[in-house]
Amino acid sequence: MNERLERTAWFREARFGMFIHWGLYAIPARGEWVRSVEKLSNEQYEPYFREFRPDRYDPRAWARAAKAAGQQYAVLTTKHHDGFCLFDSEQTDYKATNTPAQRDLIKEYVEAFRAEGLKVGFYYSLIDWHHDDYPAYGDRIHPMRDNEAYKDRPIQFERYVDYLHAQVKELLTRYGKIDIMWFDFSYDDMTGEKWRATELVNMIRSIQPDIMIDNRLGGHILAAEPEPYAGDFYSPEQIVPPGGIVDENGLPVPWEACITLNDNWGYHAKDHAYKSPKQVVRALVECVSKNGNMLLNVGPNARGEIPAESLRILEAVGEWMRHSGDSIYGCGASSLPKPEWGRYTQNGNMLYAHVFDRGIGPIYFRGLKGKIKKARLLADGSELKVSVPWMAEQYSDTDSGAFIHLAGAELPDEIDTVIALEIE
Numbered sequence: 382m383n384e385r386l387e388r389t390a391w392f393r394e395a396r397f398g399m400f401i402h403w404g405l406y407a408i409p410a411r412g413e414w415v416r417s418v419e420k421l422s423n424e425q426y427e428p429y430f431r432e433f434r435p436d437r438y439d440p441r442a443w444a445r446a447a448k449a450a451g452q453q454y455a456v457l458t459t460k461h462h463d464g465f466c467l468f469d470s471e472q473t474d475y476k477a478t479n480t481p482a483q484r485d486l487i488k489e490y491v492e493a494f495r496a497e498g499l500k501v502g503f504y505y506s507l508i509d510w511h512h513d514d515y516p517a518y519g520d521r522i523h524p525m526r527d528n529e530a531y532k533d534r535p536i537q538f539e540r541y542v543d544y545l546h547a548q549v550k551e552l553l554t555r556y557g558k559i560d561i562m563w564f565d566f567s568y569d570d571m572t573g574e575k576w577r578a579t580e581l582v583n584m585i586r587s588i589q590p591d592i593m594i595d596n597r598l599g600g601h602i603l604a605a606e607p608e609p610y611a612g613d614f615y616s617p618e619q620i621v622p623p624g625g626i627v628d629e630n631g632l633p634v635p636w637e638a639c640i641t642l643n644d645n646w647g648y649h650a651k652d653h654a655y656k657s658p659k660q661v662v663r664a665l666v667e668c669v670s671k672n673g674n675m676l677l678n679v680g681p682n683a684r685g686e687i688p689a690e691s692l693r694i695l696e697a698v699g700e701w702m703r704h705s706g707d708s709i710y711g712c713g714a715s716s717l718p719k720p721e722w723g724r725y726t727q728n729g730n731m732l733y734a735h736v737f738d739r740g741i742g743p744i745y746f747r748g749l750k751g752k753i754k755k756a757r758l759l760a761d762g763s764e765l766k767v768s769v770p771w772m773a774e775q776y777s778d779t780d781s782g783a784f785i786h787l788a789g790a791e792l793p794d795e796i797d798t799v800i801a802l803e804i805e
């Protein structure tokens with residue numbers, strides 16, 4: 382377990398990353414599951430392979446957007462379920478260097494994000510709807526799951542697992558130090574040693590001993606004695622775990638909630654259901670208040686650009702992170718109960734009060750009477766006074782509570798007003 386804590390130390394400091402789902406599916410622009418949802422055969426999907434030429438792909442621009450948003454790391458799809466490889470793999474011809482793009486998109490991504498000082502992760506799909514040796518007929522999600530032509534087709538699944546292992550080895554030996562290997566996903570009996578997961582993780586750790594691995598190879602990461610492939614962090618999706626994540630012994634387990642900005646991971650031209658910067662910031666605060674990270678997704682379009690709506694949200698989030706990021710980076714849960722007006726995050730003797738609801742009168746801090754050495758509005762460093770105003774004397778818990786007056790009827794920052802409290 383100490384190994385896990387050592388491996389994840391930078392991750393638990395960074396707290397905020399960028400997820401990037403990009404590939405051929407950006408051309409149909411109906412989300413990354415388009416092949417499964419519309420039951421598209423390899424042949425029906427082939428035109429997108431022949432067409433893929435992201436002429437506006439500029440990973441430095443992606444990296445600058447992530448950095449400006451306050452994101453400290455990124456995870457890009459090297460291969461999603463459609464089997465298309467964004468990297469120049471020797472294991473297949475189904476790769477970006479064989480499309481009109483004629484580029485190793487992963488090489489450029491790694492170089493660009495490293496140049497901006499961000500750590501880099503690879504998403505790799507265990508599922509592969511293009512590979513002839515991946516089970517199709519009768520599978521729960523394969524595009525050809527009920528195509529009779531696939532019913533008696535002979536496959537050699539172990540040959541697919543060899544392919545999977547060989548590609549992971551390529552990814553971890555050709556692009557320098559990789560910080561996260563983000564596998565996706567195990568299901569039904571397609572889990573654990575079906576992927577020869579112990580062998581795979583041993584190979585990974587022999588090549589990149591410091592790399593973090595997620596929990597989606599299978600196994601039981603919350604067990605007191607998890608399998609060797611159970612992973613270094615738990616990966617809840619489209620949810621912030623209500624009570625955070627602890628193992629069977631009640632010990633915290635590193636975790637990261639991956640969240641879309643709209644309702645799709647991959648580019649969807651008609652999905653404009655974007656979350657607001659306020660929702661994104663408050664979700665990030667909730668994750669950190671429960672000892673977790675947030676991996677916020679963008680889905681670049683077929684030309685290689687992050688959608689303008691996504692960039693606008695990232696810019697607004699970055700504005701908040703610039704003045705209030707100290708309440709996120711290196712922070713975690715406080716032992717104090719969740720206050721009515723928002724949430725707490727804490728880093729040593731610095732307690733950060735994230736005030737979402739202005740309410741009426743002073744902001745009330747249960748249990749902190751006589752414990753606040755200094756109070757500042759984090760955004761501008763301005764002094765705030767701890768006091769017990771007359772109206773509180775007779776009505777509230779003045780034995781243990783503390784009060785801070787905020788001027789005005791509205792919060793200084795409607796997204797999240799952070800009060801930095803230096804406590805005893």
Ligand code: FHN
Pocket residue numbers: 402413414565566618639646
């Ligand atoms: O099927 C994938 C999906 O396309 C996306 O990649 C998410 C991101 O975590 N993972 C799977 C769904 O759980």
